[in-house]
Structures are given as C-alpha cells and as structure tokens.
Amino acid sequence: MKHRLTDLTYLNSISEDDQEFKKDIINTFLQNTPLYLADMKSGLDTLDWKKIGDIAHSLKPSFTLMGMTEKKDILLKIEAYGRNRSHTGKLSGLIRELETVIQQAISELREDLDGIA
Amino acid sequence: MPAENPVKIYIVEDDPLYLKFLDHVISLNPDHEIKKFTTGNALIEAIHEKPSIITLDYTLPDISGEEVLRQVKEFDPNIPVIIISGQQEIGIAVQLLKLGAYDYIGKDEETKERLNYAITNAKRNVQLINEINSLKKEISSKYEFEKSLVGNSPAIKQVFELMQKAVNTNITVSITGETGTGKELVAKAIHYNSRRRNNAYIPVNIAAVPRDLIESELFGHEKGSFTGAISRRIGKFEEASGGTIFLDEIAEMDLNLQAKLLRVIQEKEVTRVGGNQIIPVDSRILAATHKDLSEEVKKGNFRQDLYYRLLGLPINIPPLRERGNDILILAKHFLDLFCVENDMEKIVISGAAKEKLLKYSYPGNVRELKSIMELAAVMGNNVEIKAEDINFPSMRSEDKFTYEELTLKEYNHRIIDHFLNKHNQDVLKVAAVLDIGKSTIYRYLKEKQN
Known part of the structure; x- marks a missing residue:
C-alpha cells in the first residue's frame, strides 16, 4: 500500500463535526492548489524567483490543514531559495517534486471526499 | 438569531482556503459578526465601519500587512489587530508588535487555540476601552459649563464667557473667589472642555499637604532622597503631563517652593527631589485661591514674578450674595438633586422660604446654600419647604456690612x-x-x- 501523504486529523479536530466545512476546505484545496502550482511554474519560465518564493509561502497553511507536514520542507526550501534568490538552479527540481506530492495529495483527498457524508 | 451586541471581526486574508478556515474558527462563537476581505485596500476602505477586532494576514497581494496596520492605527489606535502570518522571522513579529499589533500568531496547528485566546483577550480589552470612553464622556457631560455652574446672573454669565476663552488655549488660569464659590468646579469644567480632556486632571490642595512633603508631592522624589522615601515616586506635575494640574490654595505655598514652582513653569521641566535627571513636563496650570494674591504680594508673602506668571487669564467667581436670583435657581437645583439622590418626590419652595433665602448673605457661598437646602429637605414635610425649615448656620444678613x-x-x-x-x-x-x-x-x- 502506498504511504499516505495527507492526514486529516487536524482538519477533523477543528471541524467539530461540521462535515460541510470539511468538504468545503478539501474542495478549496483541490481547486486552488493546482492553480498555485501553475503560477509557480510560470514563475520558472519568467525567472521570477520572488513570485515562486511567495507562492510557496502561501501554500504552507494549506499543507498544515491537510496534515502534509512531512512534505512541508519542500515548500520551505522553495520559499527560502525563491525569496533570497539563492540556489535558483535547484528550484525546477523542487517544483517537480512538489507537483508529485500535490498530485498524490489530490487523489487521496478526492477519495476522502467521497467518504464524507 | 443574531447576537444582541455582536463583536464585529474583520478578517483580511488573500488565501481562499485559509480565509475559510479563519471564518470557521471565528464564527464558532455566535456573538461574532464577520466580514471578510482579500486585500489590504478593501479593509482600509471599510475601516470607517469601526470593526471591533481585525485579523490581518501579513503577506497580502496589494499592500503589506505592516502598511495596513499603520493605517488602521492611524484611524483608531484602539482597534486590536491580530496578525496571522506564515512568516517565521521573529524580527517581523517584533516590528509589528512595536507598531501596535495586538498579537502575532503563526499559521500552524496551534492557530485555532491561539486565535481564540487572542480574540477573547482583545474583546475584554475593547470592552474596557469602551467603558473608559463612556465614563470619560459622562465626566465631560457632568462638567459642561451650564451643568457645573448653575445660574444666569450677569456676574456668572461673565464667568462662563471667561471659561469659554480658557478652554480654547493652554493659557494659565488663576481662579479667585471666596470659599465655597466653586473654584474647583470651574477648574474641572475648564479641563474637561479643553483639548486636554482625555488626559489626566490632577488636583493638589497646597494647604492640605504637610509643608515638608509638598515638594516631593509636586515634583516627585528618587528612592532614598529623604527618610521614608523607600521608592521612586513621580510627582503631580509629571502625572499631569499632557493634562492639567489644579493648584488649589496657591497662596498657602511657602516662599522657597514658590521659587521652584516658578522655575518649573518657566522651563517646563522638573527635577525629582534627590534626583539629577531633568524631566520635561507639559502640564497646563490652573491655580486658585480665596485670598487676594496682589495683596499677598504687597505683604511679601507671595513672589511677584510668580504672581505674574500665574495670573494668566484671571477668573473671579462672584460671591453668592452678589448673584441675585441665582440664589433661588441654585436652591431649587440642590433641592431637586437631593430628592433624586434620596428617592424622594419633588419638593417645592414656598414664597416665604424664597424671601428668607434671598435675604441671607451666605458667607459660605454656594457650598453653604447646598447644605442649607439639604437640611431644609430633611426638616420639611416632604411637600414644601417653609420659611421655618430654612436655618442659617453662620451669620445674619446684616453682619456682612459690619464685619x-x-x-x-x-x-x-x-x-x-x-x-x-x-x-x-x-x-x-x-x-x-x-x-x-x-x-x-x-x-x-x-x-x-x-
């Protein structure tokens, strides 16, 4: 079985049994995260390192809410490299890694969504 | 059902996911009325709606959280702004707290608890500030000119005119008048109607403070400067900085201290007893005495230079015996007040009692009339004050001509x-x-x- 990247324990604890809220949050994640990722990639094309760093910064709370703590260090690196304009050569690889993580998270969350009443 | 007194909480957050999260956490309390903003400028445009609390994301798409905070504080420094940010740098948090942010919360697993805690505390803060403001308003309205000094005689109207001039500037005001004429009321009314009304009003009765202590009372002292000075104490002048100090019975000040007071007035700075540090003070001075200060100068009891410094705008409150019909207006005012304070039905004053009141000379002035009316209310039949209910404690009317x-x-x-x-x-x-x-x-x- 594939190792799960998302963990909804934190989201469950703050939802206080509000299933609609939970669905809403997951749906928002499913809709917005690919857009953030696309923005990040466009930053790579235009060499806009600061933009890449800022987007990584904005994604951090979503990772916290979805319990993706073990993959947060990818975001922290992208944020630091982008904002400091350092190790920019590593950004492309990190963003590819991030994309894989997000794709897996999306598929896990889609399944979870089906299971929520 | 909407809460009776909702707490308006404005959330500023550009990330849609986190905005939903904050909305959910804050709206768990039904007392909270939430409005959401995704840009700093949108919040600034709505700031005139006076939110009770603002939660502010530091990184916004249009202007920085720091700039939003600055503008909110400029509009109303009392609105608590809770910064919620993913920034890890401690320097940013310190900078924002220095600028007046109420709290700084990270976007992590503890956000919900920390936010609830911060909002609870901020609400308590807002409540206290509101209470203070309403008390301040109450005090100001209590000291509106017409409420603080009752009467419409030409003599008292002239006092009103002078008070009006006194509130518009910071000029030193010297208030003279016989005992019981209401010098302190005039001082309070000037302060609470002046631009300094939101700062302290500090009264000091020079005659009531022991001679040895008056200097430290006025200017403060450093620890160990004299026996009994067990800790540093700031003086009344420092306390009144930004506000008003009322020096009552100024003629009773001893000559040595008069020299020091003159220096404070001229230099606008004090040195605490036993200290070397010069402390700038910005206290407006109102001084009062029942004595004729110019006479005291002639007798050598009061420094001439200080007299001229303190004279500023002189306001002389006429004695009650020179205020004609004000006696009856005040008598009715005190009687009504006494009835309200003691849950009594309104009492009227008979014609004979009025005549008797008008004949008396009131050496104790308004203060004396107040106690005469209170005693009359107690002695009377609870319906009407009769002439025999009016008892004068001190002199007979003609005594004032023969003293x-x-x-x-x-x-x-x-x-x-x-x-x-x-x-x-x-x-x-x-x-x-x-x-x-x-x-x-x-x-x-x-x-x-x-």
Missing part, C-alpha cells in the same frame, strides 16, 4: 453696591427697595466712576 469698621458713607455705599448686584444693576428697583431717591444712587455711581 469691619467703616464710615457711615462707606457703609451706605457698600449697601447700595450689594443691592445693585443683587438686582442686576436695576437702579429703580434698588431705590424702591432701600426707599431712597434714585438720584442718590446715580450720584454715588458717578462718584465711583470718578
């Missing part, structure tokens, strides 16, 4: 002056009351003019 030795002519003039003041300078009326020719009065007035 010092004068010539008969001088007595006559004093009597004419008294009745002219009492009857608003109405010569015909005074002539009728005293049963003398009006020409006698005109002659006297002409003589006085020359």
Whole structure:
C-alpha cells in the first residue's frame, strides 16, 4: 500500500463535526492548489524567483490543514531559495517534486471526499 | 438569531482556503459578526465601519500587512489587530508588535487555540476601552459649563464667557473667589472642555499637604532622597503631563517652593527631589485661591514674578450674595438633586422660604446654600419647604456690612453696591427697595466712576 501523504486529523479536530466545512476546505484545496502550482511554474519560465518564493509561502497553511507536514520542507526550501534568490538552479527540481506530492495529495483527498457524508 | 451586541471581526486574508478556515474558527462563537476581505485596500476602505477586532494576514497581494496596520492605527489606535502570518522571522513579529499589533500568531496547528485566546483577550480589552470612553464622556457631560455652574446672573454669565476663552488655549488660569464659590468646579469644567480632556486632571490642595512633603508631592522624589522615601515616586506635575494640574490654595505655598514652582513653569521641566535627571513636563496650570494674591504680594508673602506668571487669564467667581436670583435657581437645583439622590418626590419652595433665602448673605457661598437646602429637605414635610425649615448656620444678613469698621458713607455705599448686584444693576428697583431717591444712587455711581 502506498504511504499516505495527507492526514486529516487536524482538519477533523477543528471541524467539530461540521462535515460541510470539511468538504468545503478539501474542495478549496483541490481547486486552488493546482492553480498555485501553475503560477509557480510560470514563475520558472519568467525567472521570477520572488513570485515562486511567495507562492510557496502561501501554500504552507494549506499543507498544515491537510496534515502534509512531512512534505512541508519542500515548500520551505522553495520559499527560502525563491525569496533570497539563492540556489535558483535547484528550484525546477523542487517544483517537480512538489507537483508529485500535490498530485498524490489530490487523489487521496478526492477519495476522502467521497467518504464524507 | 443574531447576537444582541455582536463583536464585529474583520478578517483580511488573500488565501481562499485559509480565509475559510479563519471564518470557521471565528464564527464558532455566535456573538461574532464577520466580514471578510482579500486585500489590504478593501479593509482600509471599510475601516470607517469601526470593526471591533481585525485579523490581518501579513503577506497580502496589494499592500503589506505592516502598511495596513499603520493605517488602521492611524484611524483608531484602539482597534486590536491580530496578525496571522506564515512568516517565521521573529524580527517581523517584533516590528509589528512595536507598531501596535495586538498579537502575532503563526499559521500552524496551534492557530485555532491561539486565535481564540487572542480574540477573547482583545474583546475584554475593547470592552474596557469602551467603558473608559463612556465614563470619560459622562465626566465631560457632568462638567459642561451650564451643568457645573448653575445660574444666569450677569456676574456668572461673565464667568462662563471667561471659561469659554480658557478652554480654547493652554493659557494659565488663576481662579479667585471666596470659599465655597466653586473654584474647583470651574477648574474641572475648564479641563474637561479643553483639548486636554482625555488626559489626566490632577488636583493638589497646597494647604492640605504637610509643608515638608509638598515638594516631593509636586515634583516627585528618587528612592532614598529623604527618610521614608523607600521608592521612586513621580510627582503631580509629571502625572499631569499632557493634562492639567489644579493648584488649589496657591497662596498657602511657602516662599522657597514658590521659587521652584516658578522655575518649573518657566522651563517646563522638573527635577525629582534627590534626583539629577531633568524631566520635561507639559502640564497646563490652573491655580486658585480665596485670598487676594496682589495683596499677598504687597505683604511679601507671595513672589511677584510668580504672581505674574500665574495670573494668566484671571477668573473671579462672584460671591453668592452678589448673584441675585441665582440664589433661588441654585436652591431649587440642590433641592431637586437631593430628592433624586434620596428617592424622594419633588419638593417645592414656598414664597416665604424664597424671601428668607434671598435675604441671607451666605458667607459660605454656594457650598453653604447646598447644605442649607439639604437640611431644609430633611426638616420639611416632604411637600414644601417653609420659611421655618430654612436655618442659617453662620451669620445674619446684616453682619456682612459690619464685619469691619467703616464710615457711615462707606457703609451706605457698600449697601447700595450689594443691592445693585443683587438686582442686576436695576437702579429703580434698588431705590424702591432701600426707599431712597434714585438720584442718590446715580450720584454715588458717578462718584465711583470718578
């Protein structure tokens, strides 16, 4: 079985049994995260390192809410490299890694969504 | 059902996911009325709606959280702004807290608990600030001119006019008047109607503070500067900085201290007793005395230079005996007040009682009239104050004309002056009351003019 990247324990604890809220949050994640990722990639094309760093910064709370703590260090690196304009050569690889993580998270969350009443 | 007194919480967050999260956490309390903003400028446009609390994301798409915070604080420094940010740098948090942010919360697993805690505390803070503001308003309205000094005689109207001039500037005001005329009320009314009204009003009765302690009382002292100075204490001048200090019974100040006071007034700075540090103070000075300060200067009891410094705008409050019909207006005012304070039905004053009240000279002035009316309310039949309910504790009316030795002519003039003041300078009326020719009065007035 594939190792799960998302963990909804934190989201469950703050939802206080509000299933609609939970669905809403997951749906928002499913809709917005690919857009953030696309923005990040466009930053790579235009060499806009600061933009890449800022987007990584904005994604951090979503990772916290979805319990993706073990993959947060990818975001922290992208944020630091982008904002400091350092190790920019590593950004492309990190963003590819991030994309894989997000794709897996999306598929896990889609399944979870089906299971929520 | 909407809460009766909702707490308006404005959330500023550009990330849609986190905005939903914050909305959910904050709206768990039904007392919270939430409005959401995704840009800093949108919040600034709505700031006139006076939110109770703002949660602010540091990184926004249009302007920085720091700039939003600055503008909110400029509009109203009392609105608590809770920064919620993913920034890890401690320097940013410190900078924002220095700028007046209420709290700084990271976007992590503890956000919900920390946010709830911060909102609970901020609400308590807002409540306290509101309470203070409403108390301040209450005090200000209590000291509105018309409420603080009751009466409509020309003499008191002149006092109102001078007070009005006093509130518009920071000029030093010297208030004179016999005991019980209401010098402190005038001082309070000037402060609470001036631009300094939101800062401290510090009264000091020079006569009531032991001579040895007055210097440390006014200017403060450093620890160990004298026996008993067990800790540093700031003085009344420092306490009143930004506000007003009221120096009552200024004529009682001893000459040594007068020299120090003069220095404080001239230099606008104090040095605490036993200290070396010079502390700038910005306290407006109102001074009062029942004595004639110019006489005290002549006698050598009061420094001439300080006298001129303190004189500023002189306001002389007339004695009650020169305020004519004000006696009855005040008598009714005190009686009504006493009835309200003691849950009594309204009591009226009989014609005979009014006449009796008008004849008395009130050496204790308004303060004396107040106790006379309170005693009358207690002694009377709870419906009407009769002449016999009015008891004068001190002098009889004619005593005021004979308390010092004068010539008969001088007595006559004093009597004419008294009745002219009492009857608003109405010569015909005074002539009728005293049963003398009006020409006698005109002659006297002409003589006085020359």
